[in-house]
Amino acid sequence: MLRPRIIPCLLLHKGGLFKTRLFKEPKYVGDPINAVRIFNEKEADELMVLDIDATRNGASPDFALITKLAAECRMPLCYGGGVTTAEQAARLVDMGVEKVALSAAAIARPEVLTEMAAAVGRQSVVAVLDVRKRSGFFSRGYEVCTHNATIAHKLEPVVLAKQLQDAGAGEIVINSIDCDGMMQGYDLDLASEVKRVLNVPLTILGGAGTLDDMNDLVRRLGVVGAAAGSLFVFKGKYRAVLINYPAPEKKIQMCRDALQIEIRGSHV
Template sequence: MLKTRVIPCLLLRDEGLVKTQKFKDSKYVGDSINAVKIFNKKEVDELIFIDIDVSKNNGEPNWEIIKDLASECFMPLAYGGGIKSLEQIEYLLKIGVEKVVINHKTLEDPDFIRKAVQYFGSSTIVCAVDIKKNFWGKYLVYDHVKGKLTDIAVIDYVKAIEEMGAGEIFVNNVDREGTYSGFDLDIIKSVTSAVNIPVIVCGGASKLSDISLAANAGASAVAVGSLFIFQGPHRAVLISYPTQKELKEII
């Protein structure tokens, strides 16, 4: 098994698959179920699906599409979006989701994470944190529901997440998401040095060597979107994933 996991990160809007850039300008890229079937054939070890609208709309997760995704997946599935209650987590696990990614609820109610970990175990709970630089170049936690920066320092926040008992931290760099600009290795090193739990990093991969750099900076897993969805200078939609040989060469 590879020491660093390489995970396709797919964005849901309604039942379709979309891709964004810096959390804006979403582009429809295809059918989510079809994407799962392709990744099944490519023997991907794990998938992350994030519904990008449900929390903003204060809605319920799209249970039917999540059921379909979970039943189609041959690999462990992590889902995030609109999680507000322990009952929702319980139902997600019941229908086949293995990990639950919680973002905005953590900002609102840290005690919710503690309760979730108590009921379902730390290995089930992934806390997501969106990060973005302020005017002075300091990374702060970004609230994607309100669409603005908080005043919370990233390192303070990830330490708090670890103290809450979460099993993993998913760090998504808003400034680099969908830009092919490479990972910010300095913030990856800072985050991974600050906590003792696994850190998944996302935002900026442009080539396979970027995954290697993120792994060497301390990431336990690298989540990738655009690199595995688009091909060529015109960003044509063509879902891909490295072979096991390629992954072993870079990690």
């Protein structure tokens, strides 16, 4: 049976590990290889690594660095950044990456998801949607952005998530630009809207500041991936760098909460 996953998300920038706020102000927080080793020791459910430079710079994945990360990682590894073809996805999976994530390439050409699913299996194909609230008095709802939120698309995230699922994505990640690095909780309304239209796993990223935020997400949505960056690399109000991860008993309670949600949902 599926269970909720607690997923650290690491951002690669200029070869190092950084954390952003609102997709801006990248702050250096350490060496990515060292972070992977720590999360190994803490037995993280999964690890997401996103290269925030690759797509914006028109670069391919840094296969040399990914090889080192995959060799070190003892948990399922999801990598995203600069992936545009099924051939690249196959190469990454051969290197030990379990899931390959893409955003701009999937929006530009959704059929690449179909090609990737045929090459590596649908369970290894992840579509990431960076989403923010529309600005302006007469603008409501959300819009999807790419290239580190520098390009906005007139696309509804709920509709697009369903389309990308149908094209071949085996998992959808919703990353809230407005909540990124703010540590004030997930956008639960957006998460709920997207989950209603999907039948593949969903992961929510952006906004978690405490484990209570993750519990709120699970109690609202049931089985879902709860991803976070700042929560797992900062400690305290001064945001001192400290790699951390919840103890096993915390994860057990979250699983119990999710199971209750799923049971209630099945009887509705």
